[in-house]
Amino acid sequence: MSEHSPEQSPQYDREADRAVVRDALGVGIGVGLYGVTFGALGPAAGLSVWQTCALSFLAFTGASQFAFVGVVASGGSPIAGALTSVLLGGRNVFYGISMAPHLQVRGWRRWVTAHLVIDESTAMGVTRPTSHQARLGFYWTGITIFLIWNVTTAAGAIAGDAIGDPEAIGLDGAVAAAFLGLLWPRLDSPVTRTVAVVVVALALLLVPFTAPGVPIILGGLSAVALGLVWGGRRDD
Amino acid sequence: MTDVWWGVLAVCVGCYALKLAGLSVPAVVLEHRFTVRATALIPVGLLAALVAVQAAAGDREVVIDARLAGLATAVACLLVRVPFLLMLVFAAAATALVRLV
Numbered sequence: 001m002s003e004h005s006p007e008q009s010p011q012y013d014r015e016a017d018r019a020v021v022r023d024a025l026g027v028g029i030g031v032g033l034y035g036v037t038f039g040a041l042g043p044a045a046g047l048s049v050w051q052t053c054a055l056s057f058l059a060f061t062g063a064s065q066f067a068f069v070g071v072v073a074s075g076g077s078p079i080a081g082a083l084t085s086v087l088l089g090g091r092n093v094f095y096g097i098s099m100a101p102h103l104q105v106r107g108w109r110r111w112v113t114a115h116l117v118i119d120e121s122t123a124m125g126v127t128r129p130t131s132h133q134a135r136l137g138f139y140w141t142g143i144t145i146f147l148i149w150n151v152t153t154a155a156g157a158i159a160g161d162a163i164g165d166p167e168a169i170g171l172d173g174a175v176a177a178a179f180l181g182l183l184w185p186r187l188d189s190p191v192t193r194t195v196a197v198v199v200v201a202l203a204l205l206l207v208p209f210t211a212p213g214v215p216i217i218l219g220g221l222s223a224v225a226l227g228l229v230w231g232g233r234r235d236d
Numbered sequence: 237m238t239d240v241w242w243g244v245l246a247v248c249v250g251c252y253a254l255k256l257a258g259l260s261v262p263a264v265v266l267e268h269r270f271t272v273r274a275t276a277l278i279p280v281g282l283l284a285a286l287v288a289v290q291a292a293a294g295d296r297e298v299v300i301d302a303r304l305a306g307l308a309t310a311v312a313c314l315l316v317r318v319p320f321l322l323m324l325v326f327a328a329a330a331t332a333l334v335r336l337v
Contacts, residue, residue: 034321051244058248061255063283068247070286074293078243086250088282090275096258105259114256173306173331174324176291180310181320183283195277196284203285207293215293216285223281224274 020133024124024140031062031120032148038065039156041175044166045073049157056153060146061118063182064089067216070175076213084216095122102126102134116142195226306331 035056042052047069055065064085071081096117102125105113116139125138166172187193199219206215291307292298309330313323 030319034324037321037324047240047244051240054244055247059244059251061251063279064247064251067282067286068243070290072240072243074289075295078239079246082243082246082250084282084286085247086254088279089247089251089254091279092251092255093258093261094272094275096255097261100259103259110259111256114259115252117255117258167335168332170302170306170328170331170333170335172290173303173309174328176287176303176307177310177313177324177327179283179286179290180307181314181323183280183287184314186280186283192277192280195280199281199284200288203288204292204298207289207298208296212289212293212296216282216289219285219288220278220282223277226281227273227275227277228270230277 017133017136020124020128020136021140024137025144027120027124028141028144029148032145033152035062035149035152036156036159037174037178038062038069038149039153039158040160040163041066041069041073041166041171041178042153042157043160043163044171045069047072049154049161052157052160053150053154056150059085059089060115060149061089061092062149063119066175066178066182070179071213071216073172073175074212076211076216080211080213080217084213084220087217087220091119092117095119095126098122098126099134099138102128102131103138104131116146118142118145120145191230194230195223198226199223302331302334305334 038056039052042055043049047055052069055068059065059068067088068078068081068085071084072078076084096114099117099122103113121138121142124141125134128134128137160166160171163169183196187196199222202222203215203219206218210218287307291303292300294301306327310323310327313326318326
């Protein structure tokens with residue numbers, strides 16, 4: 001499947017491969033470590049250590065995990081939390097589509113590989129010049145994050161469980177900061193910036209009139225409407 | 237099982253199913269222009285709503301409290317490109333300090 005051009009020497013390829021793995025490890029370790037924040041937030045939101053760890057092991061998609069915990073922490077029902085979380089996980093479908101031609105996985109390999117389809121593994125894979133390097137970047141990043149993310153989640157959850165009062169150390173402020181940190185890189189166009197401002201206003205307007213969690217779901221869905229209106233104008 | 241466990245289970249099953257769908261479904265179905273346009277802004281919308289609610293929502297009311305100091309700290313950190321984990325530490329510290337005062 002790899003598309004090595006004939007003029008590239010094997011030596012050159014090995015060096016390029018090593019650079020891809022090095023980058024993947026750097027991103028993987030950096031991202032994996034902040035699983036400790038997710039771990040600490042779980043018990044703060046009222047989840048048990050096991051529930052917190054189950055999310056990192058089985059859902060394994062950071063923003064969606066934070067979303068579930070965030071909604072539950074703000075008093076929303078677990079079902080509202082799950083709905084928000086799964087809606088946010090929808091982007092992984094498109095990551096899968098963009099990686100599928102490089103991965104070419106079938107049978108049990110597809111079932112295992114699917115679990116590694118997240119923001120960072122896709123970002124470190126999809127930009128590579130060859131499918132061979134795309135796979136290297138994807139798997140090294142995905143597996144590194146999976147291993148570290150789960151260990152740090154457990155550590156954070158046990159520590160968070162022991163701390164007791166999360167608000168005394170400002171963890172609720174850190175959750176807002178975490179969502180902002182995830183949102184920030186997406187605010188790279190006038191369209192996304194406008195959507196963000198409109199949705200913030202809409203969500204705050206809805207807070208007094210709806211059950212906790214509902215402003216978040218309606219905010220996300222209003223982005224669908226805005227996407228249909230503005231997405232077209234940007235394309236045409 | 238408690239409600240929270242059902243929620244956790246729904247998240248795990250739902251998120252995995254979406255990942256698997258991306259690797260399994262023929263690209264033409266989901267790369268349809270309408271689907272792409274309709275869904276492209278969902279992450280931005282959800283994350284913006286999560287920021288707003290997490291920073292300023294109380295029990296069915298909008299409240300201005302120490303969390304806003306944490307958020308302002310986060311903005312400052314993001315502007316000068318402080319690493320993610322460090323930004324969270326600063327934001328938590330700012331929230332806790334303002335709450336003490």
